[in-house]
Amino acid sequence: MIDLHYWPTPNSHKITLLLEETGTPYTVRPVNIGTGEQFAPEFLAISPNNRMPAIVDHAPADGGAAISVFESGAILWYLAEKTGQFLPSDVRGRTTVNEWLFWQMAGLGPMTGQYGHFNVYAPEKLPYAIDRYTREAQRLLGVLDRRLEGRAFIAGDDYSIADMACYPWISPYTKAPLDLEPHANVRRWRETIKARPATQRAYAVGKDPRFARPADLTDEQRRILFGTPNAK
Ligand SMILES: N[C@@H](CCC(=O)N[C@@H](CS)C(=O)NCC(=O)O)C(=O)O
Structure with missing residues (x-):
């Protein structure tokens, strides 16, 4: 257990x-x-x-x-x-999942977290910090969007722990939604994962x-x- x-x-x-x-x-x-x-x-x-x-x-x-x-x-x-x-057994697939898992842990998570902090929780609205983390969150969403071009999931055809790491960090703050309009692949991928019974x-x-x-x-x-x- x-x-x-x-x-x-x-x-x-x-x-x-x-x-x-x-x-x-x-x-x-x-x-x-x-x-x-x-x-x-x-x-x-x-x-x-x-x-x-x-x-x-x-x-x-x-x-x-x-x-x-x-x-x-x-x-x-x-x-x-x-x-x-949810982790491929072959060295190439495994390495890809690991790359994107680290990318989420070191990039998407912390940067979006700072975006949320300065937009939602900070007692003062600091334009420099808000602009900095909005730009960085958008840059990372763009990276993910390009990765998902022509792929169902981050590592290819199969859902993996790389997707599970990223999914909760796609615009997690209801009080400060991120603009997903420019990222059609991210939106399509997000809807696919949201519809899974296990996600619900x-x-x-x-x-x-x-x-x-x-x-x-x-x-x-x-x-x-x-x-x-x-x-x-
Ligand atoms: N890198 C850690 C981050 C975990 C993390 O930041 N957890 C937050 C909530 S999302 C927390 O426990 N915060 C408690 C605190 O800030 O004292 C992970 O991915 O597990």
């Missing part, structure tokens, strides 16, 4: 996408990042970067003690290897009343999440 340490954010959706696609049994362990549960010593023992998601696999392939994994890309890779799904189930996990939260961050949540000095 897998324990999934989770709060409904894009990085966690990546993992429920894969768990639902593979039919892997898992237990959701909520980590309320708005109240600081990511700093609890028990959680830091499995996720030293005080970020979720993280997993604990109580039945690892080698039959040994439980294995914990933090970082969503590493979790996707671990579970894909374990289940033998993955996102339904986050709708549980356990995860209800206010529409806007409170000062206390800002202090916990961003260390904002002028928050209470």
Whole structure:
């Protein structure tokens, strides 16, 4: 059984996408990042970067003690290897998936995250920061759009963990939608993934009343999440 340490954010959706696609049994362990549960010593023992998601696999392939994994890309890779799904077995396909997984982890995720921070959460609207991350998010969407030209999915014909890593980060902020109009391939690919039954189930996990939260961050949540000095 897998324990999934989770709060409904894009990085966690990546993992429920894969768990639902593979039919892997898992237990959701909520980590309320708005109240600081990511700093609890028990959680830091499995996720030293005080970020979720993280997993604990109580039945690892080698039959040994439980294995914990933090970082969503590493979790996707671990579970894909374990289940033998959504990661090609040939060296070329595997390398392609790895490239785009790293691209998401180092580029699309962080840059879109900063776009969201400065557009949605920052207490002041800083034009330079907003322009910088809007341009960078658009550049990355353009890269993905070109990759998807003539391909059903990022690595080719088959849906893979590279797609699952990217999908939750395509315009994730309802209060600051990214302009997807110039990216027809991204829009087509996104609709295809959205229609998958496993995608519907993955996102339904986050709708549980356990995860209800206010529409806007409170000062206390800002202090916990961003260390904002002028928050209470
Ligand atoms: N690179 C990490 C990033 C994870 C991450 O940033 N998680 C956020 C929510 S999406 C979090 O746990 N934030 C808690 C905090 O900022 O204290 C991954 O992909 O797993």
